[in-house]
Amino acid sequence: MAIEGKRKTVLQTVGLVLVMGGLAWASVPFYDWFCRVTGYGGATGVAEATTGEILDRTIKVRFDASLERGMPWEFKPEVPEMTIRIGEEGLAFYEAYNPTSKPVAGSASYNVAPFGAGAYFEKIDCFCFEEQVLMPGERVMMPVSFFIDPGIVDDTDAKHTSHITLSYTFYEIDLPEEQAALDLKTDGASVN
Structure with missing residues (x-):
C-alpha cells in the first residue's frame, strides 16, 4: 500500500511540473496576444x-x-x-x-x-x-x-x-x- 501511495504522489508531482511548465511556456505568447488585443x-x-x-x-x-x-x-x-x-x-x-x-x-x-x-x-x-x-x-x-x-x-x-x-x-x-x-x-x- 505504501508503494502505491508513493507512486500516486510521484505522478501528481510530475503532472504538476508538466502543467506549470506548460503555463510558463504559454505565458509569453498569451501576454503578447492580450496586449495586442487590449492595448x-x-x-x-x-x-x-x-x-x-x-x-x-x-x-x-x-x-x-x-x-x-x-x-x-x-x-x-x-x-x-x-x-x-x-x-x-x-x-x-x-x-x-x-x-x-x-x-x-x-x-x-x-x-x-x-x-x-x-x-x-x-x-x-x-x-x-x-x-x-x-x-x-x-x-x-x-x-x-x-x-x-x-x-x-x-x-x-x-x-x-x-x-x-x-x-x-x-x-x-x-x-x-x-x-x-x-x-x-x-x-x-x-x-x-
Missing part, C-alpha cells in the same frame, strides 16, 4: 490602411527615442511631435546613425502611452517590423506610418486623450548570418 502595456495594432473615417478632432502625437545600454547608435525622432486628425494617416521619421567602424544590427521595441490609447494606435508600416543593419558611418531615416482609430472617441477610458507618446528603444542584436560572414571575410582580408 495593455502600450501595445499597438497593425493595419493595412486607415479606416477612411477622419474626424474633425485632433490629437497630438509625441515621438520618443532611446537606446538600450551598450547600443552604439545615435537614434532620435526627426520631429518631437505632430498634430493629426483622428483617423488621418500620419507619417513620422526616426533618424539612426552608426558612428562605429563596424556594421551593427538592431531591433526596436516600442510602446504607446497612455496605455489605454495603445489599442487605438494603428501602425500601417514601421521600421520596427524588421531588424535594421547599419554599416559603419551610415545614417538612415526610418519611417513609421500610422493613424489613430476613430473608435478612441467611444472608449470611456481613452476618449479624453489629447496626447499620445510613441516610444521606441533600439537594442543591439546579432548580425544576420550573411552580414556576419561578409564581415568575417572583410576582417580576414584586411589582416592578410
